[in-house]
Every structure is written in structure tokens, then in C-alpha cells.
Amino acid sequence: MSANKETFEVIRLTPIPNEPGAGTRFLVVVELDREVPLEGQAVVVAFEKQRIVADPGGFPITRPTGERYFQDGFEPQPVTIMGGSRFGISAPIMVLKGAKEPVGDPPIHFPESLLLTAFIGNLQERFCSQVIRIQGSQQEKSLQLEARFAPGDLVLGEFVPNRSERDVVGAATTRIVRGTPEFAALVQNNNPDIVFKDEEHTGADRMMTSKLKGKVDRLATLVRSEWPGLKLRVTEAWDEDMEHGANSVHYEARAVDITTSDQDGAKLGRLGRLAVNAGFEWVFYENEVHIHASVSA
Numbered sequence: 001m002s003a004n005k006e007t008f009e010v011i012r013l014t015p016i017p018n019e020p021g022a023g024t025r026f027l028v029v030v031e032l033d034r035e036v037p038l039e040g041q042a043v044v045v046a047f048e049k050q051r052i053v054a055d056p057g058g059f060p061i062t063r064p065t066g067e068r069y070f071q072d073g074f075e076p077q078p079v080t081i082m083g084g085s086r087f088g089i090s091a092p093i094m095v096l097k098g099a100k101e102p103v104g105d106p107p108i109h110f111p112e113s114l115l116l117t118a119f120i121g122n123l124q125e126r127f128c129s130q131v132i133r134i135q136g137s138q139q140e141k142s143l144q145l146e147a148r149f150a151p152g153d154l155v156l157g158e159f160v161p162n163r164s165e166r167d168v169v170g171a172a173t174t175r176i177v178r179g180t181p182e183f184a185a186l187v188q189n190n191n192p193d194i195v196f197k198d199e200e201h202t203g204a205d206r207m208m209t210s211k212l213k214g215k216v217d218r219l220a221t222l223v224r225s226e227w228p229g230l231k232l233r234v235t236e237a238w239d240e241d242m243e244h245g246a247n248s249v250h251y252e253a254r255a256v257d258i259t260t261s262d263q264d265g266a267k268l269g270r271l272g273r274l275a276v277n278a279g280f281e282w283v284f285y286e287n288e289v290h291i292h293a294s295v296s297a
Helices: 137-143 165-169 210-226 265-278
Strands: 010-016 027-032 043-054 060-064 068-070 079-081 087-089 095-100 112-119 127-134 194-196 232-236 255-260 282-284 291-294
Touching: 010 112, 010 127, 027 043, 027 079, 027 210, 043 068, 079 087, 087 210, 095 112, 165 282, 194 210, 210 232, 210 255, 210 265, 210 291, 255 265, 265 282, 265 291
Parallel strands: 194 232
Antiparallel strands: 010 027, 027 087, 043 060, 043 079, 043 112, 068 095, 112 127, 232 255, 255 291, 282 291
16 A cells, blocks of 8 residues: 555644744644554655734734744654654754744734644645644743753763663563564664664664554654754664674564764763653663664564
8 A cells, every 4th residue: 555645644733842932943743534554655755834923803813924034944844754654754844033023914023823734745735723822921930842851961871751761661571583573563764864773784673563653754854953963873772693692672673772973972962861751661871882772663
């Protein structure tokens, strides 16, 4: 089956944070009505953007955002959702602090109502809209993406939450091997925003549960936003060579070991916090060369 505009539609848009500030970056999570099949083509979701303003009688109307509304390079861009997922995350979006309205339109005064409409293929066929309140610059600090979560970078040896991995996500009860139904249930992560080490040359580092893949893809977006020009790097995901300890969740493809693409150890503490922000259920600053992050079954 092919994934195309005839069979999929956007059902929900979720801004992160919910009310961003002018001059700060925010993301939009796009949710489809169902998962894109692995054998299907990628689904591309485009955006139409408009302001919601009052007409002379005080009734709300929509108007174009104009050429000086978004920061250069931070306009809403199409989101590609790959097979094995129903979610996509936008590239960072930013409304200018000094945004200017088109000639003849009502002036921009924050808070401002931005209407984002997501669609697949033809805007006239099916769409999903979300009003995003853009707050004034004086509120930026409290509304930045990182401030929506615990703010501090991790330190070497720290794990979040402060409980054992077994207690949080559960120990592995089996070892997934190729050719089994358990292996067939895994998904292959081909996200172009991720570098896979693949030292085994088997593609094992790309294999993970769909739940893990969703967290990894979201983290890749946060890394790109935090360090423009860099990517998330996965050094280990599913382990079929029994290189970890007994009952490691790597054997069930529920964990990743990660760095940034520049392999800068000084970034690991921040990367660990971003992994927490991305929704991994257990994150461990394991050693001086990588962060370990995992999810439950």
C-alpha cells in the first residue's frame, strides 16, 4: 500500500511550547490518523500560515503573515513522516520580535494569534488547523522550549529519573534474533537527521521498537535545533551480538547509546537533558563517550 494524500490526513497539531514567545524557537508535532506503513512512501505535510485579526467591526478574520513575520530560515517548512510512524516534528519556527504586518493590515501587537493549517497534497481536500498564541518578548525566557522541562544538564553518572532502569522501563526478558516474529515487529530508522555508527555493518543500529523510534526522531529534531549543523549520532540500538550485560534492554531494541555527530564529549550533559525532554523514560549519562536512553516495552 502506498502512503499518499488519498489515504492519510492530519488529525492533530501540537506546538511545543504551547505559547512560544516572539524571538524564540518552537516546534510543532504533527499527528496523522494512522501509522505510515513501512512499505509505503513517506507522507509530506505542508503548512499554510495566517494571522487571526479583528476586522473593523471586531470580528475575527484571517490575513497573510507577510514577508516580515518569521525570522529568515525559520518559516514553517513541510514535515516528512517516514514509514513506521504516525508522528512528525517540524523544523524550528520563529516569529520575529519586530514582526511587521503587510501594508494595510492591522498592526502586530503581541500576544498574536498565528493560525497554522497542515495539509497533505491539496489544502482544499482535508486539513487540520491550530491557533498558536505568540507571546511578547518580555516573556521569552520563561517560555523557551527548554524551560518546559527540568532545566539542568546531566552530569557524569547521573540518571533520570533517579531510580534503576529495571524499575522504570523493565529488564529485557528475551533476546530478539533475526527471522523471528519479534524481529519482524521492529522498525528501521532511516531518519536523515541521524548519523548511525553501524560498526557491525549489519544495520543493527537502525533497528528499534516503534516506541523507541518516535523518541529518537524527536531527539534528532531537538539536537538540530540546539546545535545547528550537527546531528544526533546513534552508536548502538538493537544488540544482536550480546555485547551488553545480562538483561540489557538493547537486546529488545528498547535502548540507544547516543552522542552528537561531532562526538564532542562536552555536549553530552546537554544531550542527556534533551533526551529527557524528548520523552525517553530513562536517561543515563553512562560514561565520557555516550548517553544511554531507553523506553519501556
